[in-house]
Structure formats: C-alpha cells, structure tokens
Amino acid sequence: MATELQFIKSVSSTGTSLVDITNIFTDKYDVYCIKSTTFEIVGSSSQNLYRRLLDSTGTVISATEYKSATLEGRAWDSGFLESRSNGQNYMATSGYINDNSTEGVGFVQYIYNPYDSSSYTFSQTQSSSWNDNSSRGLVMRKGISSHYNAERVTGIRYYVAAGTFTFEASVYGVQ
Amino acid sequence: MSEYGYIPEAPEQSFGNNKGIFTPKDIYDLTRADKYTNYGQLELIETQIHSSDVAQVDFTNIKADIYDVHFMTLNNIVSSSDAGLDCRLSDDNGTTFESGSYDYDIQFVQTSGTSNGETRSTSGNAFTRLGALGANANEQGNGYMYFYNLGDSTKYSFATHQSSSWNFNAHLVMYFGSLVYHQTVSMNALRVFPTAGSLTDFEISLYGIKSYE
Numbered sequence: 179m180a181t182e183l184q185f186i187k188s189v190s191s192t193g194t195s196l197v198d199i200t201n202i203f204t205d206k207y208d209v210y211c212i213k214s215t216t217f218e219i220v221g222s223s224s225q226n227l228y229r230r231l232l233d234s235t236g237t238v239i240s241a242t243e244y245k246s247a248t249l250e251g252r253a254w255d256s257g258f259l260e261s262r263s264n265g266q267n268y269m270a271t272s273g274y275i276n277d278n279s280t281e282g283v284g285f286v287q288y289i290y291n292p293y294d295s296s297s298y299t300f301s302q303t304q305s306s307s308w309n310d311n312s313s314r315g316l317v318m319r320k321g322i323s324s325h326y327n328a329e330r331v332t333g334i335r336y337y338v339a340a341g342t343f344t345f346e347a348s349v350y351g352v353q
Numbered sequence: 354m355s356e357y358g359y360i361p362e363a364p365e366q367s368f369g370n371n372k373g374i375f376t377p378k379d380i381y382d383l384t385r386a387d388k389y390t391n392y393g394q395l396e397l398i399e400t401q402i403h404s405s406d407v408a409q410v411d412f413t414n415i416k417a418d419i420y421d422v423h424f425m426t427l428n429n430i431v432s433s434s435d436a437g438l439d440c441r442l443s444d445d446n447g448t449t450f451e452s453g454s455y456d457y458d459i460q461f462v463q464t465s466g467t468s469n470g471e472t473r474s475t476s477g478n479a480f481t482r483l484g485a486l487g488a489n490a491n492e493q494g495n496g497y498m499y500f501y502n503l504g505d506s507t508k509y510s511f512a513t514h515q516s517s518s519w520n521f522n523a524h525l526v527m528y529f530g531s532l533v534y535h536q537t538v539s540m541n542a543l544r545v546f547p548t549a550g551s552l553t554d555f556e557i558s559l560y561g562i563k564s565y566e
Contacts, residue, residue, distance in 0.1 A: 182392065182393045182394070182395055183393070183394045183395040183562060184392040184393065184394060185368065185369070185392070185394040185563065185564060185565060188564050188565055188566060190566075213422045213499075213562055213564075215421045215422060215501045215502045215505075215508070215511075249460065251458035251459070251460055251471060251473065251530065251531070252458055252473070253456040253457060253458045253473045253474060253475050253533075254473075254475050256471065256473070257471065258460060258471060281509070282502070282508050282509065282511070283501075283511065284422070284499065284500075284501025284502060284511035284512070284513065285501075285513070286422070286499055286513070304499075304513045304515070304529065304531070305513065305531065306501070306511040306512060306513050306531030306532060306533060307511070307531075308509055308511075308533055308535065315456055315475055315533075315535070316456040316457065316458055316475075316531060316532070316533045316535070317458075317531070318457075318458040318459070318460075318513075318530050318531030319531070320460075320529055348562075348564035348565075350394055350562070353392070
C-alpha cells in the first residue's frame with residue numbers, strides 16, 4: 179500500500195517550447211506522481227500542454243505508440259468533449275490555456291510501471307486550467323494514457339505546439 | 354581531515370545531496386534549514402475527526418506559504434440532512450470565507466437514475482460536489498481533492514477532485530471535476546461544509562505536498 183511521496187526532482191523553465199524531465203524513473207518505484215502549478219504561454223493563444231515519454235537513453239518517444247482518452251468539461255459550456263485515440267504520438271493532454279499569466283493550471287499526473295521494460299507504461303491525470311480566450315474560462319480534463327510498447331522509460335517531456343511556455347513541476351516516487 | 358592532511362571546504366548540503374558524517378545537531382540544523390534528506394513529502398498538516406456535530410470544518414493553518422499543492426482526504430462524511438458537500442476559501446485566516454467567484458465543471462456518473470451528467474457554473478458560491486450526503490444509515494461521502502496555488506497572490510486558486518458517495522437517493526454516485534477561484538488572492542484557510550444540516554460524522558485530513566527548488 180502506498181504510504182508516502184518521496185521527492186525526486188523539480189524543474190522550472192521559462193521561454194522554451196519543451197521541457198525534458200530526465201532520469202526520474204528508476205527501479206526504486208513502480209508508481210510516480212507529478213504535480214504542477216505553473217504553465218504559462220507566451221506568444222500564442224490557446225495552447226495544450228502535451229506529453230511524451232523519454233526512453234532509456236533519454237530520447238523522446240514520438241512514434242505512434244500511445245493510446246489515450248480524455249474527457250473535457252467547460253464551465254461556460256454545457257456537455258463535455260471526448261478526445262480519444264487508439265494510436266497517436268503523444269499522451270493525454272493537461273491544461274488548455276491562453277496567453278495570460280494570471281491563467282494557468284493545476285494538475286497531478288500518476289505514471290505506472292515506466293521503468294519496467296517488460297510492461298506498458300500507464301498514466302492518468304486530472305487538470306484544472308483557465309483559458310479566457312473568446313470569453314472562455316475554466317477547463318476540466320481527466321485522461322488516461324498508455325504507451326503500448328514495452329520498453330524502459332526514464333523521463334517525460336512536456337511541450338507546446340506553438341509559442342514558448344513557462345513551466346514548473348515536481349516529481350515524486352510513491353512508496 | 355582529508356587523506357592529504359588538510360580540512361576540506363564543507364560541501365554544500367541540500368535535499369537529496371547530503372555528504373559527510375552528521376551529528377544529531379547537524380541533522381537538526383540541516384532539517385530546520387530544509388537541507389536534510391528526509392523522505393515523506395506528503396506532509397500531514399491536520400486531521401479533524403468528528404467529536405460533536407458541526408455545521409462546518411475549518412482548516413485555518415493550511416501553511417499556504419510552504420505548499421503550492423494541498424491534498425485533502427474526506428472519509429466517512431455523514432450529514433444530518435440530505436445535502437451536498439462544499440468547500441470555501443478564506444484570505445483572512447478563517448474570519449470570513451469567500452462566497453463568490455468560484456467556477457467549476459463537474460461530471461458525474463451514478464448507479465441508478467440519470468446515468469451521467471454535468472454540474473457547472475461560472476458564478477458559483479463554493480467549490481462544490483466534494484460529495485453527496487444522505488441522512489439515512491450508511492449514506493456517506495468519501496473522496497479526495499487537490500488544491501493548487503492557494504497561497505500565490507498572482508495566480509488563481511485551482512482544484513481538482515473526485516468523490517464516491519452513497520447519496521440521498523440511495524444511489525452510488527461519483528463526482529469528478531475541476532474548480533477555480535478566479536481571483537488572484539492569497540488564501541490561508543478553507544472550510545468544508547454540508548449545504549444543509551450538520552456533519553454528524555467525518556474524518557478530514559489536509560496534507561501539503563512538499564517540493565524543493
């Protein structure tokens with residue numbers, strides 16, 4: 179039974195289009211928790227926060243090896259949006275924000291079995307973010323992902339499709 | 354003393370990077386300076402357990418200057434009336450609690466009745482649907498909630514949650530969603546309360562998730 183979080187690494191980055199958090203998954207833990215309270219876009223509107231995994235050499239895994247399903251709700255609009263794929267080249271997204279520093283995001287992501295080379299890597303995440311582009315507002319996302327190639331994963335990349343971003347996150351092992 | 358007979362410069366100490374042999378006083382001093390490696394970064398701030406029926410449960414020492422993410426567990430929440438379970442934030446140490454500027458989008462699924470749906474608002478008066486409480490025997494709510502940036506006066510206060518309740522229609526219902534207090538205010542207290550009646554049983558724990566630069 180998981181009893182505690184053990185701090186592994188923090189990252190803080192400004193003005194980049196991607197952030198690699200390297201060498202965080204080891205044989206010490208099976209489950210990891212990543213929390214973030216800072217995701218700010220510069221120079222582009224309405225960007226998603228994307229994720230890909232890093233392999234045993236620290237190289238980004240950008241092949242079509244991810245399945246994901248995300249449910250999105252919007253406080254200003256009824257219903258929900260479903261985004262799902264049985265094969266794409268990134269994990270489920272967290273955060274959907276505009277170019278405004280008072281916006282931002284809060285999310286926690288759990289990752290399962292990344293270091294086990296004989297297992298797929300699984301993930302779940304839930305985020306709360308604010309996007310005021312075109313009078314929007316709060317965006318809720320809850321998603322699951324699986325990297326369906328059994329290989330050792332040692333890190334994760336966060337990135338945006340356009341512009342640059344400010345990002346902070348901390349990684350924990352779940353003991 | 355080094356192997357070459359001189360006293361080397363003391364190494365820089367930090368979490369996860371402690372070097373040397375430490376006396377109890379060294380450990381005490383480094384711990385106070387937040388530079389000693391003590392694992393266990395889910396740090397309990399406070400647990401409140403029912404001892405008498407109350408209209409609300411207040412946490413007035415949330416240490417928002419230390420933690421940028423808080424985690425709250427809600428266990429065996431029972432109300433004297435059929436009610437929802439809500440939460441409000443305070444920026445004056447619990448003297449008053451904000452009753453506006455809350456937005457949320459919450460999805461639900463349940464075992465009977467309307468199978469699924471949405472509760473949302475751009476002008477809510479609280480973080481809502483932490484649970485659905487019934488007044489009959491065995492009707493209770495359980496769940497967890499993350500809070501983000503409560504103490505940051507430059508950012509909105511976000512939250513995410515998920516709960517599982519045996520509600521007043523005798524249905525098992527799951528709520529999950531995202532919530533925001535969309536003002537840039539530094540919060541320093543929070544309140545959990547039923548929307549009707551009083552809490553006749555509960556165990557609520559608030560944790561901070563510690564991080565290091």
